[in-house]
Amino acid sequence: MRVLAVVALLSLVPVASEAAEVNPCVVAKEIKLWRMDRYIFFTLADWMCTVHHVSGFKIQPPPSGTAEKTYxxxxxxxxxxxxxxxxxxxxxxxxxxxxxxxDNIEDDILCARKVLSMNKIVETWPLWVEKCRGKDLSSYLKGCDP
Known part of the structure; x- marks a missing residue:
């Protein structure tokens, strides 16, 4: 009986999220390392704002149930x-x-370069258009010295 009570209590405890989080300063350094901080017209602040709004710097599996998923x-x-x-x-x-x-974001950055080179920004990152384009983005670089 005690085993059932323990199992019942454990089922009420929230399960830890599967999402890993990448440090924003690490992302900024990697973007600069790959010379993406001024690639085409995207600045480092543009990248940081985009990642903030798209994923919150979290790496997590997409939810199941939909055909189109993001990674x-x-x-x-x-x-x-x-x-x-x-x-x-x-x-x-x-x-x-x-x-x-x-947590190796090198391939992510190389794919992001492809997005820009193919001029698919609006289709890929509508949140950049809505939240970042033409705005003061200096706050997205605070606390990092890439």
Whole structure:
């Protein structure tokens, strides 16, 4: 009987999230390392604002139940940018979506470069258009010295 009571109590405890979080300052340093801080017209502040609004710097598996899913800190769609093996994909970045779920963001940054080079910003990051474009983004760099 006690075992059942313990099991019942444990079922009420929230399960820890599967999401890992990437330190924003690490993201800023990686973006600068890959010379993405002024790539085309995107500044470092643009990148940081975009990631803040797209993923909150969290790396988590997409929710199940929808055909189109997004992956990684940049929110790459399995319909266009990566292949998850379940849905047809253009896979413009020629990569498995699972690669965007690890804490190595090098491949994420290279795919983000592809997004800009293909001029697919609006389709990929509508939150950048809504929340970041043309705004003072200096607050997104506070506390980091990339």
């Amino acid at each position: 990684g800190i940049f929110g790459f769609s399995n319909k266009y940018w990566c292949s998850d093996g379940t849905e047809p994909s253009s896979n413009y970045c020629n990569i498995s979506c699972q690669k965007f779920l690890d």
